[in-house]
Amino acid sequence: MPVDSPPSFELPLIFNTLTTPELPSQECPRRARTQIDLLLLAIEALDLGGSEAMLAAARDLGLDKVIKGRVNLWLLRSTNPMRRYSQRQPMALDEAKALVAIIGNLARRLTVLVRQLLIGGQQLREKQLSFDHHLRLADYLTRFRTHFRARMNPGRAGVIAYSTDEKLDELAMQLLEQLLLCSGVLGTQRLWSSLFDGEVV
């Protein structure tokens, strides 16, 4: 079928599946900003080239118009209030949609690894062994702790809660589970919807 009009560059197709929630203000809520950045942090800890993969995924999904390169991505992630150099500027809902789409896309690619890590972690827990016994999992946890401590402001109340290794490992495992949950066919939509739990009017 011939295409009469060029494809619209206004909004990528994936945005159609993510409905705009009825928020009191048209900005991304605080918890959503934190959650998006933490999930991206977990992806970076899983995949050494994670930050490059994010930009590549943005290009693949046709999100270049929203995520305009490395600095823009960094600025968006810095809207996380836990960040050391936290940006006070708000995150628009379209930008949040783009980041959620990237998370869903990367999580799908990492599904096999995430499953392995989670099953391994579950087995270690049942045997009451520490996560260090699983080489790949210990690697992920160490890298996540390093990333988290390097980038988050230790003075913030939200960050002080994760001052110990155990607490951070717990957070990392929780994020791993969430990454798995948003890797499915409807995972991106589920993640998007979950970001606004308790925020919509």
Added chain:
Amino acid sequence: MTVKRQYTLPYCNLMLEGLSADINNPLSPLTMLMNVECRLPGVTDITLTGGREFLDSLVMAVSRYGQQLLSGVPRPGVTAQTPPPLVDLKPGDGQYHHLIVRQQALEEPLTDANALAPLDVKLTTVQFYDLMEAVDQLLADTQTLPDLTAEFQTVSRRQVRPEEPIAKRAAPAALGAAALAAAGLALFFVPPPEFEPTRSNGEANTPAETAPAPVEAGTEPEDNSVEPTPKPVETEAEPEGNSAETTPAPVEVEAESSESSGDEANREEDATRDSDSVAGAEPVELPTIATKISDGDRIRALNQSLYDRLLDELAPISNTEALAYRVRLTEAGDVVGYEAISDAARNLAQETPIPSLVSTVSEADEQADFRVVFTETGVLEVSPWDGWPQ
């Protein structure tokens, strides 16, 4: 024609059985759902079966619980009125999740007798993910049950259960209210700030009926009272200058606090009225007091009695500006004489009650001067000339 659709994942096997709409097309959607089977290999040997009701309940429970895991915001539980759903998911100890299924015996109405105990299947996160993914694939599949689509419901702000108990949440508000109350109580004992009149409309605004001389009260009169230093005179002179703006000359007289000023006009009047001074009706220029009353209590008492006597006789005066007078009293409270501070005061002296109070007394007595002001708003102010005694 019976059609089977299967969604297979490592830990979950979801199978739907039903009648196809188009016999010739194997990809046509199901028109009638006959049976749903959900096996969880590696988890349990039990096969969960049911009809459309079971499927709807499973989809709903999985969707809600999946979102709860992602957001961490618990959904409000079912109320007591509604019957418990066929399928429910609840968080368990540690990293486990509980799939609770209320199965009913086939082909039999549900009664208490044949109701089976609900099945409780313990799932790990990966196993739950497989269940959710099977459901999601079914939801995304437009060729099986097109009417069954994903619905994403976000928990609204009102439904969220507060994380902290009410007592803890109310504590900051209560603390604030208590602090406000304490501050209010403390400030209750602090006297209200006294109004200090500005130069332009000082005498018009002073509420003098209650306090004999608020003007002086505002300017710390306690310090200036005993010795008649130039300082109190200066403070007195401020409002005078105001009332006598049209005639600067008498102000000079007051400021020097002496009767021997170089004002010719005053002197002339003084000379002409000297003869009448026995009657005491006209304002005169007062000589320096030989012996002043130094007793503070006496001065206060004289001030009060003068104020009362003037108030008793006070009639409306046709003045457009404040009229100030210097009234001299003896120790006994008799009015020796008075002096008008301004021309207007001199002209309107007869309208004031002062002339009627003047009586002849010997000069030898101890005397004191008082300042009497009739403001244009009809307020009477009386205060000691040299300021309030300590």
